[in-house]
Amino acid sequence: MRYEAIIIGGGLGGLVSGIRLAQAGRRVAIISAGKSALHFCSGSLELWSKWREELLGLSESHPSHPYNIVGLERLERYTKEVKEMFRRAGMSLVGDFEKPHYRLTPIGGLKPAWLTLEEYVTFGAKSDLEGRRVLIVGLEGYLDFYPEFIASGLGRLGAECRVEKVSLPELERLRESAAEMRAVGIARQMQGEALERLAEKVSGLAEGCDLVLLPAVFGLADEECFRRFARMMKPAEVRVAPTVSASVPGVRAQRLLSEEFVRLGGQLIQGDRVVSYQLDRSGRIESLSTINHADILFRADDFILATGSFFGRGLVATSENIVEPIFGLDVVAAEAREEWCGEKILGEQPFQRFGVRVDGRLHPLKGGRPVENLYAVGSVLAGADAVKEGCGAGVVISTALMAADEILEQNGKRKEESL
């Protein structure tokens, strides 16, 4: 099979690159093995854990950070473009590069965020909490949502919080199996009469409150489910708060971005793993082989590696070292195993910054030399600590768009030269 570009990995990075290329009319395929980190998304696409000013000094404070390759001007532009890309795919993001806000963590803390899915609660400033009357509603038997922690966190910032629990007959059935009483299982029930019943119960409890928070368990397929619920809840403002474990809005984002890619003409090959590659005579990558299509070569002019970090198995830790398993690319990692992890479990973890080494155009290096028609994007890259710096999705989105733009630019030049 022949394409203009093939992307390995269909998480946030692969999909964003794929949508950009498909939108430009390129014949593009994504081959993706398994679940992506989007399935656990907090609801915010994180760009940087502090405020914008800190990014200005990044080349000195964090010289190896991928943002230095992208550059601030592009980062700002891509932030706007991805908001529009999500909107076209059916998801509304609030916030922008100029005006960061605070998002709520599952245990009631506030973290700076720049882009957050609209249904999640956000605050312009911590002082916005003062005097607010907040009702936090848990679901009976659902253990991945912590209303008391949230109440205590918001209470410390001056909000007056009340916690209530509600039960629904539809959820009682789920409680018979602990594995079913999870966000995704609950979201499947949140429609029709169950949604109306929940709105009625919560409305009854919301008297005197100006903000109602519920766990993010609405709408696996689209945003309309939560919007319907919110309309039934008038006049109190209703928002969701993050749950731990699988994220319903994250599963939805994976689905809607995949659908958008296919709608634009991209080919999505799911449940298959790229295991090896072939070179042409000039040393360029010519094709890929996968597990499920052992007798077919996937050929393309350009390739994007968007296989994620350890979570997506884009990086693999062996007993001796850290490897990039498809191409055997150069990896930045501490040599001694005891230096991979920090001593304190909640402290800085060196392995977070491990990843593939790239040049200034996102070509990964192999044996110290750039691989010309391969680009590496997203959390497979070295140099960022998504947890400590709060830059997970920012690095992914900006490098994914940059790689796609590089491919489009290089293709344009090749076409001009051949005329």
Ligand SMILES: Cc1cc2nc3c(=O)[nH]c(=O)nc-3n(C[C@H](O)[C@H](O)[C@H](O)COP(=O)(O)OP(=O)(O)OC[C@H]3O[C@@H](n4cnc5c(N)ncnc54)[C@H](O)[C@@H]3O)c2cc1C
């Ligand atoms: C659990 C978790 C939660 C996170 N939550 C957030 C958050 O809320 N906000 C935020 O900003 N950042 C978050 N991050 C940071 C996160 O890394 C990024 O936001 C982002 O989603 C990662 O995207 P990615 O495309 O680089 O990798 P991934 O999402 O890991 O996707 C890589 C994909 O490539 C596939 N793949 C791997 N190897 C192959 C192969 N050989 N062949 C074919 N396919 C392959 C994998 O199956 C996977 O589907 C989180 C990270 C993790 C691990």
